[in-house]
Amino acid sequence: MPYVNIKITDENVSNEQKQALIKGTTQLLVDVLNKNPKTTFVVIDEVSTDNWGVGYDQVTKIRHLADE
Amino acid sequence: MPYVNIKITDENVSNEQKQALIKGTTQLLVDVLNKNPKTTFVVIDEVSTDNWGVGYDQVTKIRHLADE
Amino acid sequence: MPYVNIKITDENVSNEQKQALIKGTTQLLVDVLNKNPKTTFVVIDEVSTDNWGVGYDQVTKIRHLADE
Amino acid sequence: MPYVNIKITDENVSNEQKQALIKGTTQLLVDVLNKNPKTTFVVIDEVSTDNWGVGYDQVTKIRHLADE
Amino acid sequence: MPYVNIKITDENVSNEQKQALIKGTTQLLVDVLNKNPKTTFVVIDEVSTDNWGVGYDQVTKIRHLADE
């Protein structure tokens, strides 16, 4: 009965991509650990780029610098 | 000083229900472990049904199938 | 399909107390939100008092001061 | 490669405050543990005061009582 | 820069299985969301079966019933 929490930045993740993350993660736990998919939970958290920091900076700022 | 995180799907949870979850969880920690309620935190995360997967599928899809 | 994570300090929590936390939390989600207990997960994390801080100090130190 | 999750109530946290939390947390991990800032993640979760409980009550209610 | 937390019961997970979970999860985030693997973190938590509950019971008890 695994529980998987995927935290990603909130940058236009489509419904198809969410479904692919859920399906792929569940399949991985079935394949590697023989877990029951019926009790495998996958929860995706989409985090604002203002609220995610790396290397001292907000991701929002990192994205702006990359676009320049 | 317990910290409890309750993750549920975002499906019209009322303010009264949130209050009941907070009160009940806090009381449980007082009763079972003699914790101080003043330093018992309960945090409720409401997760979009698109972002919660079980059995390979998004809960959104599972709800739609159940309604048919 | 709720997921509840209970973080408490690692201070001689008995197996009976763990069972009571699991049973009580699950019952609360059934009573308040009509959730299915078969897909309600409760995960208890026991954290060393060296690794839990409140009010600037480790809980280990707070416990020692309280014992004096 | 530390991962730090800061959960705070959603009460008008400014962008400058978020940036200060990210910068300060990252600097702390560099100073104390000599971690590489490029692989130090800081994720801030802003939680509705309806969804955060302490001392049996929602923070929303606690704030209202404090204002009276 | 995704962060993935996999919580599973602590039941003799081998080092090869951990490596497979890390590799598979990272590949999934590269394939689905085009994320950079160098800043994709995967953290596996192995939880004692005494500390994981489902359907009102500890997993320890569920495993014993299944063995009978």
Added chain:
Amino acid sequence: MPYVNIKITDENVSNEQKQALIKGTTQLLVDVLNKNPKTTFVVIDEVSTDNWGVGYDQVTKIRHLADE
């Protein structure tokens, strides 16, 4: 009443370092957001390098390669 969770690899973190992380994080929340230190929790999780992955690999392997 902030809750901060610091996840780091389990690599000989001393008690003094843990105390410094707790003190520094709490001070940051006091300074930036004017939070009450008495209800500011800091929880440190030390994760085995076998259980932490980055760039497709376990940190254990990355450390061994760095030592060669």
